[in-house]
Amino acid sequence: LKCRRSDPTGFSPTCPASRKPRGAMSSFSLSDGRNVRVLQDEAGIGAAVCEEFIASAKAAIASKGAFSVAVPGGSIVTALANMPKGAFDASKVHVFFCNERIGDGKCYKGAMKSLVAPMGIPAAQVYKVGEGTPEEVAAQYEALLCGMPSNVVGKTSSGMPQVDLVLVGTGEDGHVCSLHPNKREIKMAGGGRPIIPISEGGKTSITVSLDFICAAKKVVLSAAKASRSPMVLRALRSGSGCYDCPASMVNAENTTWLCDKDSIKGYQDKKVSDPAVAHLSSFWDIPGMKAGVLTGDLAWSLLQFAKAKGFAIPAFNCTSTSTVNAVLEAGMQLKRPVIIQFSEGGSAFFGGLSLPNKEKQASVLGAIAGATYVRAVAPAYGIPVLVHSDHCAKKLLPWFDGMLEYDEYFFSARGEPLFSSHMLDLSEEPHEENIGICAKYLARMAKINCILEMEIGITGGVEDGVDNSGVAKDKLYSTPEEVWQVYETLSPISEKFTIAAAFGNVHGVYKAGNVVLRPELLGSFQDYAGKILQSSKPLNFVFHGGSGSEKRSIDEARTHGVVKMNVDTDTQWAYWEGVKQFYDDNELFLQGQIGNPKGLDKPNKSYYDPRKWNREAEVSMTSRVKVSCKDLNNV
Numbered sequence: 001l002k003c004r005r006s007d008p009t010g011f012s013p014t015c016p017a018s019r020k021p022r023g024a025m026s027s028f029s030l031s032d033g034r035n036v037r038v039l040q041d042e043a044g045i046g047a048a049v050c051e052e053f054i055a056s057a058k059a060a061i062a063s064k065g066a067f068s069v070a071v072p073g074g075s076i077v078t079a080l081a082n083m084p085k086g087a088f089d090a091s092k093v094h095v096f097f098c099n100e101r102i103g104d105g106k107c108y109k110g111a112m113k114s115l116v117a118p119m120g121i122p123a124a125q126v127y128k129v130g131e132g133t134p135e136e137v138a139a140q141y142e143a144l145l146c147g148m149p150s151n152v153v154g155k156t157s158s159g160m161p162q163v164d165l166v167l168v169g170t171g172e173d174g175h176v177c178s179l180h181p182n183k184r185e186i187k188m189a190g191g192g193r194p195i196i197p198i199s200e201g202g203k204t205s206i207t208v209s210l211d212f213i214c215a216a217k218k219v220v221l222s223a224a225k226a227s228r229s230p231m232v233l234r235a236l237r238s239g240s241g242c243y244d245c246p247a248s249m250v251n252a253e254n255t256t257w258l259c260d261k262d263s264i265k266g267y268q269d270k271k272v273s274d275p276a277v278a279h280l281s282s283f284w285d286i287p288g289m290k291a292g293v294l295t296g297d298l299a300w301s302l303l304q305f306a307k308a309k310g311f312a313i314p315a316f317n318c319t320s321t322s323t324v325n326a327v328l329e330a331g332m333q334l335k336r337p338v339i340i341q342f343s344e345g346g347s348a349f350f351g352g353l354s355l356p357n358k359e360k361q362a363s364v365l366g367a368i369a370g371a372t373y374v375r376a377v378a379p380a381y382g383i384p385v386l387v388h389s390d391h392c393a394k395k396l397l398p399w400f401d402g403m404l405e406y407d408e409y410f411f412s413a414r415g416e417p418l419f420s421s422h423m424l425d426l427s428e429e430p431h432e433e434n435i436g437i438c439a440k441y442l443a444r445m446a447k448i449n450c451i452l453e454m455e456i457g458i459t460g461g462v463e464d465g466v467d468n469s470g471v472a473k474d475k476l477y478s479t480p481e482e483v484w485q486v487y488e489t490l491s492p493i494s495e496k497f498t499i500a501a502a503f504g505n506v507h508g509v510y511k512a513g514n515v516v517l518r519p520e521l522l523g524s525f526q527d528y529a530g531k532i533l534q535s536s537k538p539l540n541f542v543f544h545g546g547s548g549s550e551k552r553s554i555d556e557a558r559t560h561g562v563v564k565m566n567v568d569t570d571t572q573w574a575y576w577e578g579v580k581q582f583y584d585d586n587e588l589f590l591q592g593q594i595g596n597p598k599g600l601d602k603p604n605k606s607y608y609d610p611r612k613w614n615r616e617a618e619v620s621m622t623s624r625v626k627v628s629c630k631d632l633n634n635v
Contacts (some may be wrong), residue, residue, distance in 0.1 A: 025261060030236065031276035032535065034255045038264050042224040045258045046079030049167065052220045052256065053080060056165040057088040060217075064151040068163040070096040070208060071115070072177060073107035076169045076222060081114040090120040094152050096145065098168060099178040099207040100129040102137055134197030134204045141206060142195045160215040161194050166252075168213065170223045174231045174245030178207035186210060186246045190531035210249055214534040218254040221247060229266035232259055234492065236267050241533045242491045251534050277301055278308035283337060283384065292379035293371075293387050295416040296449035300496050302337060302384060303451075303563045307540060311633035312558050315339035315388055316625060317568040319346040321373055323575060326618040328374075330625035332381040336634050338625070339420075339564060341388040342370045344399050364402030371418050386420040388453070390566070393425050394437075400424065404444065411448040421451035427502070431456065431482060435489050438497075446494035453542055453564075454490075456482050457502020477521060478502045480528035487529055487539060498540045498563065501525060505545035517553045522560035537561045554631050567628045571621050578620025582613045 025038045039045050053069070060067040067088070071077050095116065100107045108128045116126050130140050145153055145161040154162040168176045178198055179186045185196045189210040198205045213219055223232050234245050236257065241249035277286055286301050294302060306313055318324045318340050331338040342350065344363045351366025371387045378385040392400045400422060407417035424441060426434040438454045445452055457478035478501040490497050503521040526537045543557050543565035554565070589596045589607040596602050606612065629635055 036257045039260050041260050045222050045224050048258045049079045050083045054087045060164040061089050061092045066092050066152045068094045068152050069165045070098045070163050071167050072098045073110045076167050077110045077114050093121045095126045102204045134199045138195040138197040138206045156215045162215045164217050166213050166216040166219045168221050170247045172227050174247045176246050179246040181244045186243050214252045216252050219252040220256050222258045223263045224260045226262040228263040232263045233266040237495050242488050244492045277305040291382045293375045294384050295420045299420045306563045312562045312565050313337055313339050314628040314632055315341045315564050315566050319349045322614050326621035327625050328381040330622045331383040337384040339386040340374050341390045342367050343390040344396050360399040363399045367403050368406050389422045391425040417448045417450045423453035425455045427455040439489050442493045451496040453498045455500040476502050476504050480525050483525040498542050500542040500544045519553050519557040571624050574624035575617045575621040578617035579613050582616040
């Protein structure tokens, strides 16, 4: 459809830009603030681009007397030819370019034909990319942007040039402008350069950086056709931005995606859950929240709620129905969620130590039995519960495989896995191998909506037969680059993963001064990733070796995105202490079946009955579980 430019009002009933975009279907917002508008087809997207341009131009001109826009080439600019002349004051418009081949001027020519000439924008206010080497041209264009009057191009607090609107198309591979997946240019995100030179394959060009795009007051991305559906699905998952899909990293102050019914289909069919939970008052307000075991999107939403509200959920190693009950009782008393987890050794104990376990079959059976028991009783305690499997080293992978196979079977019957999450601890392996194996398993777990916890760096001390007490102290501390490599590899597969990064953690109780906990490192990991992704606290951390940790270290860790903390040694002692105290208090009634201070013929059954001293162990452990919950602000 063409506009009737003779209409003095500029709004013609036949002009797509002057009415509701053709085929407008729906709109929604993501939890990270990005907006999505769904149009019928590519023509509808073109009309919506015109609408966004006109609205931004009118608002900027009204507020500061000028409007600046950065445009690409191709169909986005071609669509602007449908804007009605007179819809805004064209003399106040300043046009820049998102990318351009040096010496070619294709984007400039397209803008002159479809935007500048039809709308009457002064040619002097169209800023063509110059000539020279890529480095020279990039420097020139950067100087041009930085030298513009402040009402035309502003500056962010960090000094980044800020235009009013950036229009970008998206490629099937997720590229925007000339920022292509995993290329040097996208990996310069966070470096603070607005314009990046490109020299590749004998061709030279410049492109705006991700930093420049995200600094804009508004960004509009367009994606049409079914061929872009996988990219859109990948890009719209909140918190999943990564180098492999640059479009997923675009998150300006005001970001709008324009999709047609074909490009959005994959996202809608997957029923992606976007946990917009930060505004909720209680975890009970999370849609679908229930008492009992949580999995998939609901479990993930609970972890994101904890992160947003500054608390972490403690995870307690259990070895029996009695220890499970103690944890659930504490959660019930506090009316707070808890995590019950089973180690490989704890799983074997739960199933019975008399069973053969050469291939870890008893450990698989015990873990399944434990998780099934939790599922059976947890609803009665009236609280949400996550069921997790703890440290799985490479030598224990048969145990992991057995649990995952049962998860898949359970999913086929019930539509969810048996477990909420599983942990792979391959921190003793080379870093690349660790991440590679985790990626392989996460791809499998993503199909059943199961959460992966992985570890980098080494947690010292001894845990469930794994002895890291002699590890070099430098191995107890991860680096920002290592953590980012994990995110960069796993986030394209699924957003449902947590990282147990090492910051001096040690299993067990240790003497003060032997190891220095540095929870501030978690903050540096968040800053490193956040600068690249242009988002706050994009990572989800787990605190290992929580027993014996100082409260101030726990408090600081919580502020840096820790959503889960493991507790084992302290609750083991508490359980035993309950038995010990019962024995100390009733020693003379526990020396035989008959005979005590009340008489030589008096029975002692009410004292040695396992239910009696087991219950005392549970009461003692329940008290200690409540302390851990309070330490993590899970109250």
